[in-house]
Amino acid sequence: MKIVVCVKQVPDTTNIKVDPETGTLKRETAGTVMNPFDMYAIEEGLRLKEKLGGTVTVVSMGLPMAKDMLKIAIGMGADEAVLLSDRRLAGSDTWATSYALAKTCEKLGYDVILFGKQAVDGDTAQVGPSTAAYLNAPQITWVKKIREINEKEIIAERLMEDGTDVVKASLPVVLTVVKEINEPRLESLKGKMRAKKYEVPTWTLDDIAGDEAMVGVKNSPTRVNKSWTPVREFGKAELISGADAAETADKLYVKLKELGFVK
Amino acid sequence: MANKDDFRGVWIVAEQRNNQLHKVSFELLGKGRELADKLGVKLSAVLMGNKVQDLAKELVAYGADTVYVADNPKLAHFNDELYTDVVAELAAKHKPEIIITGATAIGRAFFPRVSIKLNAGLTADCTDFELDMENRNLLQVRPAFGGSLMAKIMTPEKRPQMSTARYKVFKPLAKDDSRKGEIVDAGVNVDAMQPKSQFMEFIPEVETTINIAEADMIVSGGRGIGGADNFKVVKDFAAAMGCAVGASRAAVDSGWIPYSHQVGQTGKTVSPKLYMALGISGAVQHLAGMQSSDIIVAVNKDPEAPIFSVAKVGVVGDVFQIIPALTERIKKGC
Ligand SMILES: Cc1cc2nc3c(=O)[nH]c(=O)nc-3n(C[C@H](O)[C@H](O)[C@H](O)COP(=O)(O)OP(=O)(O)OC[C@H]3O[C@@H](n4cnc5c(N)ncnc54)[C@H](O)[C@@H]3O)c2cc1C
Numbered sequence: 001m002k003i004v005v006c007v008k009q010v011p012d013t014t015n016i017k018v019d020p021e022t023g024t025l026k027r028e029t030a031g032t033v034m035n036p037f038d039m040y041a042i043e044e045g046l047r048l049k050e051k052l053g054g055t056v057t058v059v060s061m062g063l064p065m066a067k068d069m070l071k072i073a074i075g076m077g078a079d080e081a082v083l084l085s086d087r088r089l090a091g092s093d094t095w096a097t098s099y100a101l102a103k104t105c106e107k108l109g110y111d112v113i114l115f116g117k118q119a120v121d122g123d124t125a126q127v128g129p130s131t132a133a134y135l136n137a138p139q140i141t142w143v144k145k146i147r148e149i150n151e152k153e154i155i156a157e158r159l160m161e162d163g164t165d166v167v168k169a170s171l172p173v174v175l176t177v178v179k180e181i182n183e184p185r186l187e188s189l190k191g192k193m194r195a196k197k198y199e200v201p202t203w204t205l206d207d208i209a210g211d212e213a214m215v216g217v218k219n220s221p222t223r224v225n226k227s228w229t230p231v232r233e234f235g236k237a238e239l240i241s242g243a244d245a246a247e248t249a250d251k252l253y254v255k256l257k258e259l260g261f262v263k
Numbered sequence: 264m265a266n267k268d269d270f271r272g273v274w275i276v277a278e279q280r281n282n283q284l285h286k287v288s289f290e291l292l293g294k295g296r297e298l299a300d301k302l303g304v305k306l307s308a309v310l311m312g313n314k315v316q317d318l319a320k321e322l323v324a325y326g327a328d329t330v331y332v333a334d335n336p337k338l339a340h341f342n343d344e345l346y347t348d349v350v351a352e353l354a355a356k357h358k359p360e361i362i363i364t365g366a367t368a369i370g371r372a373f374f375p376r377v378s379i380k381l382n383a384g385l386t387a388d389c390t391d392f393e394l395d396m397e398n399r400n401l402l403q404v405r406p407a408f409g410g411s412l413m414a415k416i417m418t419p420e421k422r423p424q425m426s427t428a429r430y431k432v433f434k435p436l437a438k439d440d441s442r443k444g445e446i447v448d449a450g451v452n453v454d455a456m457q458p459k460s461q462f463m464e465f466i467p468e469v470e471t472t473i474n475i476a477e478a479d480m481i482v483s484g485g486r487g488i489g490g491a492d493n494f495k496v497v498k499d500f501a502a503a504m505g506c507a508v509g510a511s512r513a514a515v516d517s518g519w520i521p522y523s524h525q526v527g528q529t530g531k532t533v534s535p536k537l538y539m540a541l542g543i544s545g546a547v548q549h550l551a552g553m554q555s556s557d558i559i560v561a562v563n564k565d566p567e568a569p570i571f572s573v574a575k576v577g578v579v580g581d582v583f584q585i586i587p588a589l590t591e592r593i594k595k596g597c
């Protein structure tokens with residue numbers, strides 16, 4: 001079984017600062033982490049391998065510094081990692097990123113491709129399904145449990161708003177996973193030692209036989225026209241207070257009634 | 264390549280589960296009507312399902328000029344590939360300039376596939392739309408980085424312009440059963456389509472509590488609640504009010520309440536009429552999931568807590584002193 005996991009390096013959103021002049025994020029100062037959802041995708045890939053045999057290859061498209069993140073995946077137990085890094089890819093939107101990831105998966109070969117539900121920088125959740133579309137592969141998004149899987153097909157549970165859909169699909173298949181699916185393992189000592197020595201191969205657009213006209217900021221269909229930080233004003237809230245907690249509760253009650261929330 | 268000017272019309276892809284329309288479809292018809300009128304074009308809806316003719320009439324009553332219906336037993340349940348193929352085939356034939364669907368579990372699963380098939384861009388989870396009339400460009404407003412940043416996205420060259428849009432941010436038009444619209448067969452050969460995945464069964468959420476994504480009133484507890492047992496204060500209050508229970512990630516990570524209750528960037532996005540935050544500081548990732556609520560009420564000990572910057576009503580104080588007293592008041596009912 002060939003298992004590919006796509007992981008993204010994202011700015012550490014707990015630490016994000018905004019440039020007051022331009023209204024854009026100061027990515028440089030934020031530090032980077034592995035997209036939290038992608039840890040669950042790696043873990044599920046490792047579990048599939050433990051069950052069915054095969055290899056787990058972790059793929060990321062990004063800057064050279066993403067190599068460190070890929071080494072974490074090696075430390076967790078992934079067999080191989082590939083960094084897709086090329087200046088021509090810079091500024092790709094989800095349409096272009098998915099194309100490049102699809103070409104990478106084609107080159108690697110795949111039975112199951114795993115994605116995190118969404119990346120916490122853009123929050124689009126589009127790259128998984130879009131990659132599936134380029135590969136003309138079936139997809140099961142928001143997977144919270146793999147019920148059964150063999151060389152030919154998979155039965156998985158997907159998290160919908162009103163409950164769970166159970167879906168069967170033939171392999172090769174693309175899955176995007178949610179947090180409920182597992183509890184990601186930490187890097188093992190043995191894994192860390194291997195990661196230390198592991199040289200992450202870097203591929204360019206040429207290595208995946210990618211078409212230059214399909215990638216990069218110029219060819220991405222969507223453009224950021226403008227970005228800004230939402231202004232939040234203190235002092236807009238109507239403050240309710242009383243002499244003691246009981247009086248405050250009373251006043252809050254009256255307010256909720258006035259607003260029509262209590263009869 | 265097709266010419267940009269060959270594309271005209273605004274489309275909404277409606278969503279139904281168990282032959283009931285999702286309310287986001289009505290909201291999008293409301294916004295879609297406005298966009299279509301400005302652009303001077305028709306507003307159409309696409310409807311997929313099994314025996315859904317009655318739903319088509321509802322879409323007309325909520326603002327659609329035309330409804331393309333793909334009615335087939337194979338469409339009884341959501342299927343990523345069938346939905347993709349139907350919408351992509353229809354759009355390739357009729358060439359709308361804008362196609363929007365709800366940013367729901369369904370919309371966000373299949374719309375990316377459609378966008379690849381149509382060779383178009385896609386903007387996720389939009390919270391507002393504007394028009395650049397000169398170029399007929401749709402300006403798509405969306406939050407990123409968990410709401411720390413807002414961005415306006417454009418698709419200047421490619422058509423159609425595609426987006427998924429957030430539930431509960433747009434207002435539906437009043438239902439008008441006398442509205443006239445045409446309901447036409449989509450003319451797509453669903454029987455010939457052979458998806459590589461199949462729906463097998465649906466398991467409804469076993470929880471008896473109210474689903475927070477749908478609830479009109481939510482009360483959420485955060486780290487300030489301090490423990491699983493203490494959550495009773497929140498739950499009792501919710502029971503008295505008849506509202507759903509939400510939580511911050513800190514409360515979920517502490518194991519006080521299951522993940523299905525988490526509100527925020529990595530939890531659910533909610534937009535109720537009333538959102539009460541108890542012992543929640545209001546980190547950007549939490550705000551991302553609830554700041555479009557109509558009325559936010561915050562109870563927090565710390566007057567500097569960022570939650571007060573989005574709250575309409577604020578109480579600086581101790582949850583454990585105020586909320587039980589409030590619960591009693593509500594139970595007494597006067
Ligand atoms: C990638 C990423 C994704 C995230 N996703 C989410 C998400 O989806 N949802 C989410 O909520 N968070 C999310 N977070 C976490 C977020 O950054 C915050 O850590 C979290 O929201 C804090 O929860 P809290 O407000 O309950 O806790 P705290 O920030 O610790 O706040 C507790 C508050 O309770 C008040 N308090 C304490 N005792 C009392 C009392 N007795 N009465 C009244 N007030 C009291 C305190 O003054 C304080 O303001 C995410 C973080 C990251 C990095």
Ligand SMILES: Nc1ncnc2c1ncn2[C@@H]1O[C@H](COP(=O)(O)O)[C@@H](O)[C@H]1O
Nearest residue numbers: 006007061115116118119124125126127
């Ligand atoms: N540059 C990238 N390299 C590798 N995987 C990615 C990249 N961007 C997105 N992904 C994958 O796609 C998922 C969804 O990302 P997004 O569509 O950006 O929200 C992530 O959880 C990753 O698994």
